[in-house]
Amino acid sequence: MTARILVVDDVVANVKLLEARLTAEYFDVTPAYNGQEALDLLLQQSFDIILLDVMMPGIDGLEVCRRVKSDVRTQHIPVVMVTALDNVSDRIAGLNAGADDFLTKPVDKLALTTRVRNLTRLKALNDELRLRSNTSINAGGENDTKLINVNGDNGHILAISDSVNAIDSLARQLTDHGHKIDVETDPEYVISHLSQPNTYETVIVNLHLENFDALRLCSQIRTLEATRNLPIILIAQKEDKKPIITALELGVNDYILDPFDHNELLVRVRSNIQRKRYTDQLRSEVTETIEMAYKDAMTGLYNRRFMEMHLEKLTKEAIENDKKLSLIITDIDYFKSINDTYGHDVGDLIIREFGKLVEKNIREFDLACRFGGEEFVILLPDTDLRVACYVAERMRQIVAAFPININQKPHIIGLTISLGISTLSSDVKSGDELMKKADNALYKAKRTGRNKIAA
């Protein structure tokens, strides 16, 4: 993992020192000697990480950080604040300004490499997600990416230590600052517990467990599907340099040396939670966008495109595996005249209500889609004609029995639907034929009086 790093400090010697250390590790370093120069460089070149001194004449580090984090063009670049050891207020101010991590002067080599490598790895993942979530347009030269605002407050934390006493003051500190913390003493239980979906946002592991190898525990947490992206903070002693390096190689995100400064603890926990929330948000935006490609916006059912993508394939699989498959096409009787009489808003309301009804009356693995206008298609795997007709008839009865409240006079409208049903057979051997057969049946139901099912 390598990266382009912008090092910002008004003291030339400090820049040179960081530059030498990072270059020796094959990082690509660009120096900047004041805040304005840093901001200018950020708009001209692309960087992976910013190392930022707090105290600078002119625009100080906190202000640079604030500007980086409030600009959509730079928000995604991790910022590491470099602060004096005893300056707790700078760290808190840095976090409030949006900083992602902290280094203490004089900068320890291990700490430097750790933070930088870790943020590089996380940025690579975030870049990948960002590219996908970027639904921006470049209209009039304006970039349209969204700012993501997350903090690291009120987190849900799991602390693992086989001595409750050792972790007690830590837990109290975190609770006092608004976090919810669970303490576990049995590593075996932790593993079985964490393999289930959970709401933890950070896990703190004591490196010195009596009866369990803490690194193996970290490794297991990292490999479990449910906790792959869960930040791990290790509590270690000053002399634990070697296991710390191994831990970081395993994907542990951060470490705190015991005895620890309480503010250091709070700041590290907060920044790990914040980073996790940032990535989670990116991830869920991508997921939402992808859902939109396959869902009908009005009803939340699948759209026609999705049905067309899957119909032939599912039909082919059903035939190959000698399984049953049925299809229902339904539409709302006289919908056009309802639309003309009561207006589009009422028409839309009815479509939505009918969509809900369809969803409630099918199984989880049935595939319901709004095919267009007031027409819906439902694909029922493992279902023969008799059962499909039963499902269709049940829907018909429910619609006919429960008028819809439209919040205008007249308050309720009685609706009916017609339904056409088809199933795989020696005559019907493709998705296309299923659709045609059901469509013909629907036409028959309509022609012979509506409020009917036909097969």
Added chain:
Amino acid sequence: MTARILVVDDVVANVKLLEARLTAEYFDVTPAYNGQEALDLLLQQSFDIILLDVMMPGIDGLEVCRRVKSDVRTQHIPVVMVTALDNVSDRIAGLNAGADDFLTKPVDKLALTTRVRNLTRLKALNDELRLRSNTSINAGGENDTKLINVNGDNGHILAISDSVNAIDSLARQLTDHGHKIDVETDPEYVISHLSQPNTYETVIVNLHLENFDALRLCSQIRTLEATRNLPIILIAQKEDKKPIITALELGVNDYILDPFDHNELLVRVRSNIQRKRYTDQLRSEVTETIEMAYKDAMTGLYNRRFMEMHLEKLTKEAIENDKKLSLIITDIDYFKSINDTYGHDVGDLIIREFGKLVEKNIREFDLACRFGGEEFVILLPDTDLRVACYVAERMRQIVAAFPININQKPHIIGLTISLGISTLSSDVKSGDELMKKADNALYKAKRTGRNKIAA
């Protein structure tokens, strides 16, 4: 980076050896002693990597590999074949069976850790993409993920060595096997060249460059936007253990020891290209899916949802930055009667042709969308009313002048469109008002005879 590894070998001692080495590095190892057991375990648990012996009684390693790679449930799991040193044909057969990488018996510790770590890292990225590209449904319990078929043939390769002689026979080997290879001797030129978009699928770097630090070169290739995901293969000597480890830490993907076996070279190049193509394909599937969420399927223009997402924001930005912004709403005159007369197919054809015309007549940063039916909306940043009217009038004239060929009698249909135009002003200060104003203008154009623009 840690991982769950399935180790498959019928010789218990071999399994134990690999297990011991991997467990020492905190990998999570599950053993299997024959092909069937491996296949059963793969369906019960989830694994990150499979280490697979070729020679086994019953279902041999090649067959296990083939089945893993042809099953959508397991295709994404990297397979490392473990082969005898001199068995070239096993390796080729392995690649043909879909193997991702190779290890030679007796397994070297560095080689083992390298391959496993590398594949773990790649799998983490692929998993993230796979989750997004997974537009599958779970209908009837059938998983519907697509199989991705890529090979590593006919690649485009860049080889970097400051002595052309040294790389000559390598280049010839690769060319003889259908790859296209460019040889570069000047690392500085390579960097400036690779920072541009390029079609390389793998780069081979000679560790022993005379006048340049090859590791720094690798690091730069890894940090360049355009080559972030480009596989790097290092050519090193047996005594280069330390720089090889550094290189792998920097993100170099693979290495070959010189003097190298020609088949080893071919197999490594092929498998790196194959892995890149797999990831690229996943990535482009996600991108396509996301595009679908914002594009109108019929015309390829943006859809209504996208316009609605961006209209207010772009309007607000234009006002804040004191810039002009205009909007055109247009629809096809008498479209419904065309649809009724010639049928839906002709109607759809006309919509598509009109969409193309709109696209051709706007600038890259204008925002055109199909708003619904035969109605289109175009947002023109940095454009005043006079220019917007000019754009609208030009479209009107083109449509009126060129009838559309519909491939049925009558062969061509003459069309006209009407257009309403609005622009930001002291009266019009929001996206909503822009739309209303343009809609009123369109209504005026229709009412006063159609085939007109109005503002």
